[in-house]
Amino acid sequence: MTLNEISKVLEINCKSNIEITGLNTLLDSNSNELTFLENKKYIKDLVNTKAAAVLIKKEFLAEVPKGTIALICDEPYIKLALASKLFSQNVVEESGKDCVVDKDTTIQPNVYLGKNASIGSNCIIMAGAFIADNVSIGNNTIIYPNVSIYRDCIIGNDCIIHSGTVIGCDGFGFANTKDGKYIKIYQNGNVIIGNDVEIGANSTIDRAVFKSTIISNGVRIDNLVHIAHNCKLGVGCILTGQVGLAGSTTLHEYVVMGGQSATAGHLEIAPFTTIAARGGVTKTIKEPKKQWAGFPLMDHKTWLKLQSKITKLLK
Amino acid sequence: MTLNEISKVLEINCKSNIEITGLNTLLDSNSNELTFLENKKYIKDLVNTKAAAVLIKKEFLAEVPKGTIALICDEPYIKLALASKLFSQNVVEESGKDCVVDKDTTIQPNVYLGKNASIGSNCIIMAGAFIADNVSIGNNTIIYPNVSIYRDCIIGNDCIIHSGTVIGCDGFGFANTKDGKYIKIYQNGNVIIGNDVEIGANSTIDRAVFKSTIISNGVRIDNLVHIAHNCKLGVGCILTGQVGLAGSTTLHEYVVMGGQSATAGHLEIAPFTTIAARGGVTKTIKEPKKQWAGFPLMDHKTWLKLQSKITKLLK
Amino acid sequence: MTLNEISKVLEINCKSNIEITGLNTLLDSNSNELTFLENKKYIKDLVNTKAAAVLIKKEFLAEVPKGTIALICDEPYIKLALASKLFSQNVVEESGKDCVVDKDTTIQPNVYLGKNASIGSNCIIMAGAFIADNVSIGNNTIIYPNVSIYRDCIIGNDCIIHSGTVIGCDGFGFANTKDGKYIKIYQNGNVIIGNDVEIGANSTIDRAVFKSTIISNGVRIDNLVHIAHNCKLGVGCILTGQVGLAGSTTLHEYVVMGGQSATAGHLEIAPFTTIAARGGVTKTIKEPKKQWAGFPLMDHKTWLKLQSKITKLLK
Numbered sequence: 001m002t003l004n005e006i007s008k009v010l011e012i013n014c015k016s017n018i019e020i021t022g023l024n025t026l027l028d029s030n031s032n033e034l035t036f037l038e039n040k041k042y043i044k045d046l047v048n049t050k051a052a053a054v055l056i057k058k059e060f061l062a063e064v065p066k067g068t069i070a071l072i073c074d075e076p077y078i079k080l081a082l083a084s085k086l087f088s089q090n091v092v093e094e095s096g097k098d099c100v101v102d103k104d105t106t107i108q109p110n111v112y113l114g115k116n117a118s119i120g121s122n123c124i125i126m127a128g129a130f131i132a133d134n135v136s137i138g139n140n141t142i143i144y145p146n147v148s149i150y151r152d153c154i155i156g157n158d159c160i161i162h163s164g165t166v167i168g169c170d171g172f173g174f175a176n177t178k179d180g181k182y183i184k185i186y187q188n189g190n191v192i193i194g195n196d197v198e199i200g201a202n203s204t205i206d207r208a209v210f211k212s213t214i215i216s217n218g219v220r221i222d223n224l225v226h227i228a229h230n231c232k233l234g235v236g237c238i239l240t241g242q243v244g245l246a247g248s249t250t251l252h253e254y255v256v257m258g259g260q261s262a263t264a265g266h267l268e269i270a271p272f273t274t275i276a277a278r279g280g281v282t283k284t285i286k287e288p289k290k291q292w293a294g295f296p297l298m299d300h301k302t303w304l305k306l307q308s309k310i311t312k313l314l315k
Numbered sequence: 316m317t318l319n320e321i322s323k324v325l326e327i328n329c330k331s332n333i334e335i336t337g338l339n340t341l342l343d344s345n346s347n348e349l350t351f352l353e354n355k356k357y358i359k360d361l362v363n364t365k366a367a368a369v370l371i372k373k374e375f376l377a378e379v380p381k382g383t384i385a386l387i388c389d390e391p392y393i394k395l396a397l398a399s400k401l402f403s404q405n406v407v408e409e410s411g412k413d414c415v416v417d418k419d420t421t422i423q424p425n426v427y428l429g430k431n432a433s434i435g436s437n438c439i440i441m442a443g444a445f446i447a448d449n450v451s452i453g454n455n456t457i458i459y460p461n462v463s464i465y466r467d468c469i470i471g472n473d474c475i476i477h478s479g480t481v482i483g484c485d486g487f488g489f490a491n492t493k494d495g496k497y498i499k500i501y502q503n504g505n506v507i508i509g510n511d512v513e514i515g516a517n518s519t520i521d522r523a524v525f526k527s528t529i530i531s532n533g534v535r536i537d538n539l540v541h542i543a544h545n546c547k548l549g550v551g552c553i554l555t556g557q558v559g560l561a562g563s564t565t566l567h568e569y570v571v572m573g574g575q576s577a578t579a580g581h582l583e584i585a586p587f588t589t590i591a592a593r594g595g596v597t598k599t600i601k602e603p604k605k606q607w608a609g610f611p612l613m614d615h616k617t618w619l620k621l622q623s624k625i626t627k628l629l630k
Numbered sequence: 631m632t633l634n635e636i637s638k639v640l641e642i643n644c645k646s647n648i649e650i651t652g653l654n655t656l657l658d659s660n661s662n663e664l665t666f667l668e669n670k671k672y673i674k675d676l677v678n679t680k681a682a683a684v685l686i687k688k689e690f691l692a693e694v695p696k697g698t699i700a701l702i703c704d705e706p707y708i709k710l711a712l713a714s715k716l717f718s719q720n721v722v723e724e725s726g727k728d729c730v731v732d733k734d735t736t737i738q739p740n741v742y743l744g745k746n747a748s749i750g751s752n753c754i755i756m757a758g759a760f761i762a763d764n765v766s767i768g769n770n771t772i773i774y775p776n777v778s779i780y781r782d783c784i785i786g787n788d789c790i791i792h793s794g795t796v797i798g799c800d801g802f803g804f805a806n807t808k809d810g811k812y813i814k815i816y817q818n819g820n821v822i823i824g825n826d827v828e829i830g831a832n833s834t835i836d837r838a839v840f841k842s843t844i845i846s847n848g849v850r851i852d853n854l855v856h857i858a859h860n861c862k863l864g865v866g867c868i869l870t871g872q873v874g875l876a877g878s879t880t881l882h883e884y885v886v887m888g889g890q891s892a893t894a895g896h897l898e899i900a901p902f903t904t905i906a907a908r909g910g911v912t913k914t915i916k917e918p919k920k921q922w923a924g925f926p927l928m929d930h931k932t933w934l935k936l937q938s939k940i941t942k943l944l945k
Contacts, residue, residue: 091439091457092421106722110425110740110758112442112460124721127742128425128443128758128776130460130478142721144799145742145760145778146443148460148478148516163760163778163796164832166478166516169459172537172555180551180569182535184513198814201778201796201834202479204516204538220812222802223834224856224874226539226556236810240802241856242874244539244557244574254810259874260892262575264592277894278910278925280593295593296622302629307926309628313939314932406754406772407736425740427757427775443740443758445775445793461758463775463793463831481793481831484774487852487870495866495884497850499828517794519831519853541854541871559872559889577890579907595908610908611937617944624943
């Protein structure tokens, strides 16, 4: 789709006929992608963008780099939402090749296999599992009953995904209009799960809005865990029951999160960090190998001290 | 069923042969419904009831209005539970018309379509979805794989319901007997979902005990959210991941609830209220457009102040 | 499998050809089972074990009782994990008798019925339900759509299990190697659910690592509740929405847990205890019939007092 055609839909004036292949963030865009700036705090990224074009308010025009076309508008985030629909995938593909299933793999009854999907060798795909279009599953992986894997997601080798878990459902994204409507931001990315990952029952891992939500090798995820769009989990992370991660948060390798703990969005958590049960992470954690607890979060020893002070307060 | 017949099952003496069509609350009952008073604090509603009859302890007899028959008993809530079974629906209807599916709607394999159900035009109902008896779905709605919609529920136009979500499951209701048994209160209501509603994966919305649990137009619900029976969500409410609402709570329009926040039951939350992540609402919020945080809940600014006091306390 | 054969796989020297039938804890092992001691605090149980053999560090050798063979190793927990695989069940049985279904039971379309499973009379098993190998279901039980019941689990009479709930999924268990790998501890136990139990939608109950996770008669569980492996719920316990129980915790009879409350693992909670919403139980509760709140947990009245002190602190 050309930038010209996109601009027409967005009701922005632009005559470039450069081919646009998708949407992306300021920093990750390549020279065929469209990006946006809504929040002033990302202006430092604008200067460095390589995007073909950027949806932007007039006031930031001076900061747009030379190689990038400015698409000036009052509400860039709403225009982004409208543009996301132009790049949205079909919910179900009507044509394509039948799913390829490698040797020694068991497919139970009532399994849905999408177009252009592929399943490696020695897997077990159990009844009621939904394997959507373009999904790729490696070798020796077990998909338990009633798991749903949305289109374009990639699952590695030696994984176990328990019943009812949903991989690749839409991230929670929309733009608010002034008259109280929410315009869906189509989640055109996917989920990539590495090798040797086990995911418990009824957990949910959202697909990325752009690019991929990533679960690295060796990760262990328990039941009823919620991982929002564009999170990245490093090698060997452990998420226990009912943990929740908001969008675009990165856990570096071997982060351990206790039951019902949670993070806000757009954070980074240093390697080998431990978050105690119920801990609530609202800021980036830079120092590795520390133990944290509480909400708001504090050093685990400080949290224990706080509890004893509260006990005294009550006497 | 006549009141006489019901009374016989409940072992209460009553000779009226008025036709009773169902159960309801004191305030919502019409002149063909049976109601109850268990908790003294609802006595103000008793005076205004229009119910045909009321299950009631002897001590409150004087407050029963003229047009309403008093069914005197020691344990009205247990009698209500027993009566609810008399009005319970079949889990599965044995007869009825085949589901009607309008034009340009895709029904994938392994979808269950109940009796007397109807699905509008241009919908996609994906594999493993369960559409029970009497369910009605509007136009342009997408039901993702392995969604379960219980009987009698109504879904509007332009909705998206993600995998594994359950609509219309039984509310959590039972009466405790003196010898430690729980008698199920049959949940004979339904769920009504408006237009342009998106619900994430593995969320649960309970059917009402009487009448309807209501999700209004434009609502956005994230993953793993729990909405108990008889809640009402106004237009444009936003519930993020792992939020929990207890029974009979009303969120007026454009209430926003952060991740893992929750409410107690039987509350009202004013329009445009924002509850921060983990906030716990235990009292009705009357003033609109305010921001709250913490548990117990406090003004968001006060909560920030509290955190800084705690930090000082630790020094 | 003989102890000799097992030892060979574990690379431990042992010549006994005693037949080993499974793994178990120090206290629960019988004279044909293999056990382990990793954590010093269980040394008091070692003295009383009746196990055929125990995986143990050299330093604890003196405490091993006479009838038990010591299998000396540096990392007993890792050896246990490796041994658990030797006793793991097939994910899907290839042979066995067809499921037996008693009279007046309805099996809807797209239900999976495993080998050697049995379903009692007057049940309703709804579309998309997965009833794995060796599962036994009693009489008058309703299994709603898209429920998954893993192999070997037992469900009683008069139960109701709502959509999307998963019974018997693997507990969250693995041993950490020094080079950052997790070795799965196969969860070779099951879940046993008594009579007259109702479980809400999208809840998860993990199978035991050894023996059984137990849900006793009359228990009521709401939606999105997580019960980890080897928990035991006494008669009449009530768990409301989004409660989480960590592994091996015992709730005695009639414990009530409010919304989003949780417990740590390996605790006991006395009969008729009430935990308020959001309460976090981190220690065993010995005194029955008390009400608790907060995190860390305190007497409910103390918690109310604390709130009023915090209010004063803010003035």
